Amino acid sequence: MNLLSFEWAAILYLIAAVCFILALKGLSSPKTARRGNLIGAFGAFVALVTVFLSMRIDNLPWILLTIAIGSAIAAPVSRRVQMTQMPQLVALFNGVGGGAAALVAFLELSHSESPWSALAIAFTIMVGAVSFAGSCITFAKLQELMTTRPVTFPGQPVVMVVVVLGAIAAGAALVLTGQVWAAIVLLGLGLVAGVMLVLPVGGADVPIVISLLNAFTGLTVAASGLVLGNVLLLVAGTLVGASGTILTRAMASAMGRSVGGIIFGAFRGGSTAGSTVQSDRPVRSATPEDVAILLGYAEKVIVVPGYGLAVAQAQHTMAELATALEAKGIEVSFAIHPVAGRMPGHMNVLLAEANVPTESLKEMDEINPEFKTCDVALVVGANDVVNPAAKTTPGSPIYGMPILDVEAARQVVFLKRSMRPGFAGIENELLYEPQTTLLFGDAKDSLTKVLSAVKAL
Numbered sequence: 532m533n534l535l536s537f538e539w540a541a542i543l544y545l546i547a548a549v550c551f552i553l554a555l556k557g558l559s560s561p562k563t564a565r566r567g568n569l570i571g572a573f574g575a576f577v578a579l580v581t582v583f584l585s586m587r588i589d590n591l592p593w594i595l596l597t598i599a600i601g602s603a604i605a606a607p608v609s610r611r612v613q614m615t616q617m618p619q620l621v622a623l624f625n626g627v628g629g630g631a632a633a634l635v636a637f638l639e640l641s642h643s644e645s646p647w648s649a650l651a652i653a654f655t656i657m658v659g660a661v662s663f664a665g666s667c668i669t670f671a672k673l674q675e676l677m678t679t680r681p682v683t684f685p686g687q688p689v690v691m692v693v694v695v696l697g698a699i700a701a702g703a704a705l706v707l708t709g710q711v712w713a714a715i716v717l718l719g720l721g722l723v724a725g726v727m728l729v730l731p732v733g734g735a736d737v738p739i740v741i742s743l744l745n746a747f748t749g750l751t752v753a754a755s756g757l758v759l760g761n762v763l764l765l766v767a768g769t770l771v772g773a774s775g776t777i778l779t780r781a782m783a784s785a786m787g788r789s790v791g792g793i794i795f796g797a798f799r800g801g802s803t804a805g806s807t808v809q810s811d812r813p814v815r816s817a818t819p820e821d822v823a824i825l826l827g828y829a830e831k832v833i834v835v836p837g838y839g840l841a842v843a844q845a846q847h848t849m850a851e852l853a854t855a856l857e858a859k860g861i862e863v864s865f866a867i868h869p870v871a872g873r874m875p876g877h878m879n880v881l882l883a884e885a886n887v888p889t890e891s892l893k894e895m896d897e898i899n900p901e902f903k904t905c906d907v908a909l910v911v912g913a914n915d916v917v918n919p920a921a922k923t924t925p926g927s928p929i930y931g932m933p934i935l936d937v938e939a940a941r942q943v944v945f946l947k948r949s950m951r952p953g954f955a956g957i958e959n960e961l962l963y964e965p966q967t968t969l970l971f972g973d974a975k976d977s978l979t980k981v982l983s984a985v986k987a988l
């Protein structure tokens with residue numbers, strides 16, 4: 532029995548859609564993001580309840596059981612996940628969304644009554660499958676279950692063209708005949724296309740691909756709104772698709788990339804080249820006391836935080852060190868690269884947690900001219916975002932990405948545990964430069980020792 536009339540359901544869907552729009556608005560600033568998130572969750576809750584109360588639902592116990600299983604898995608995972616693992620969680624949730632939309636469209640095939648709805652079904656199956664498979668590979672790259680370098684093989688572009696042509700043929704067959712076999716072929720080709728799309732993307736470009744796949748999932752959900760005749764899915768999917776597309780373009784332009792270049796670059800052989808990693812060349816290593824002397828006698832220090840700072844959870848010690856240096860009259864600022872860490876805004880959130888004043892945080896364009904007047908650039912757990920190969924080595928996976936001009940500083944100190952490369956998997960020549968010193972060890976441990984040595988100066 533339907534407890535809600537069609538009109539009431541439409542009003543509640545409208546309320547949910549407004550919540551989603553307000554959520555996006557809230558999420559656009561760190562100050563309002565938490566509220567935005569809650570408004571979005573409320574909108575999703577209203578939408579879910581409306582579905583249950585306004586439709587005749589078969590198999591209710593099964594549906595409730597799957598919701599319970601999903602919640603039992605997702606709630607503890609979301610609670611336990613570290614900040615540094617957030618992008619892979621987002622990739623996974625995103626992929627599951629795309630995959631679910633593809634499966635729903637598959638099941639709706641038997642109810643399809645017009646070529647238009649068959650077209651929407653074909654689109655949803657294909658793009659949903661691409662999003663699912665692509666997100667799984669992105670997850671594997673981010674979780675470092677596989678290499679983060681571009682994966683290519685001879686004939687890859689030809690295979691991709693064959694897959695796309697096959698998908699168009701299977702899609703046409705699905706629209707014209709409505710046959711299940713065509714849907715199965717389309718689903719399979721979509722999965723292959725998703726894998727092929729992400730494999731050649733190098734580590735440094737993965738954040739942009741997450742955002743692109745997110746836009747794909749949005750489009751899939753919007754198309755499944757057409758298939759199911761559900762306005763809310765249409766609105767929510769369009770919002771996700773549009774915001775994902777805007778974010779993809781914004782991130783690509785912040786990194787000096789074109790979206791086409793990222794996806795097709797490796798196919799052209801452009802981004803597969805790179806330097807070899809883990810060489811045995813000598814480097815200059817130092818003790819915490821040496822680093823404390825360098826810092827303590829500087830006039831101007833620029834800290835470059837990166838992923839390693841987050842892994843070591845060293846933000847509080849870093850903030851304490853900055854305060855101790857400032858107490859000695861030294862000017863300290865933090866250089867924030869847009870993709871430092873593993874998600875947009877990662878460093879801002881981390882340093883805000885340690886109460887580093889926002890005026891000390893400087894974005895890349897603002898801080899870059901300052902490196903040449905700085906005595907020490909202290910690079911804490913960052914690597915790719917300071918790698919000069921982005922400027923000097925055409926063919927490197929990060930070539931063209933704007934970087935922090937750390938090499939211009941008089942002295943550069945790296946705090947890292949080993950000579951292992953960063954996420955992009957390429958060597959950093961700056962580690963071997965004469966002005967560079969390395970303090971090996973976990974960032975928190977090293978910073979604690981440097982802090983007490985600075986205090987003892």
Ligand code: TAP
Nearest residue numbers: 735738837838839872873874875914915948949953954974
């Ligand atoms: P990375 O280039 O990944 O370098 C991190 C460095 O931290 C490594 O050199 C690592 O060296 C060191 N490290 C790790 N754990 C440490 C610890 N406990 N103590 C001290 N050092 C530690 O990081 P980045 O410079 O921040 O650049 C970010 C990279 O991630 C870019 O390639 C970016 O494209 C990619 N990415 C970014 C995002 C977003 S949106 N921000 C999302 C996904 C991927 P050792 O192992 O030798 O210690």
